[in-house]
Amino acid sequence: MSEQFVVPEELGGARADAGLARLMDISRSAAALLIAEGNVTVAAGTVGKSAKLVAGSVLQVTIPERRDPLEVVEEVVEGLNILLDDDDFVVIDKPVGVAAHPSPGWVGPTVVGGLAGAGYRISTSGAPERAGIVHRLDVGTSGVMVVAKTEHAYAVLKRAFKERTVDKVYHAVVQGLPDPLEGTIDAPIGRHPGHDWRFAVIEDGRPSVTHYEVLEAYGKASLVEVHLETGRTHQIRVHFSALRHPCAGDLTYGADPRLAANLGLTRQWLHARRLGFNHPRTGEWVEVTSQYPADLRYALELLESGNA
Secondary structure (H helix, E strand, O other): EEEEEEEEEEOOOOHHHHHHHHHHOHHHHHHHHHHHHOEEEEOOOOOOOOOOOOOOOOOEEEEEOOOOOOOOOOOOOOOOOEEEOOEEEEEEEEEEOOOOOOOOOOOOEEHHHHHHHHOOOOOOOOOOOHOEOOOOOOOEEEEEEEEEHHHHHHHHOOOOOHHOEEEEEEEEEOOOOOOOEEEEOOOOEEEOEEEEEEEEEEOOOOEEEEEEEEEEOOOEEEEEEEEEEOOOOOOOHHHHHHHHOOOOOOHOOOOOOOHHHHHOOOOEEEEEEEEEEEOOOOOOEEEEEEEHOOOHHHHHHHHHHOOO
């Protein structure tokens, strides 16, 4: 769709983004986005957001169709592999850079879209954009994840995660050597008081319990196995950061950027290694393991060789 706007006298000399916002009755940031995408032109060509409007000139505005942020886009997601395909559920290997489901502000690939693109028809329980999703992994975390195919499986698995009967095992490389080598971190987590997009250990946060065991010590960093009793957002990252042993590569939570660069890490070394749960129909125990992806294997090999 395209519209034309004649610049009135009172907007002559105004910045293009500010003037367009007034002409179209939209926010200045929305006007700036239209300009940045090359959707605003005058006779002389495209308009820059800081350009000055000329009274009497005609602005030609192309208004692109915006995708609903909650729309499920069916697509083939590279690296999204099937670890176990059951009549009631599917267990996947989620690659880094893939969200569990669509959400406002996220424009990348999703597990829901990837499974749809692969021909899977999953449970329709819950919101449409979260169909079949009974738990989530962060975009920057790879590993094993289960998605319900049937309504019954969705209800049973949702309850299992809520009642903490699922065995969630992660592997992480954390800086330094935790002391003791085996222990429990019991510290409440909530939104960081100074950063909306971060979390922190705070007095009035939600109860959060992390059990860990050091598997290998490499001097600069250690490989740890983590069992989650609760499932708070960024729980492992926040808890180890609070111990001053942040996940290697996790610059958001205080990791050393030099070590991250030496290890070739562009994200936190954190992987959902194993998932165990009772089959939603038979009750039999199901356990699935995910192998480390290439970037995490490479970093681990550098640590093992002493070349980090």
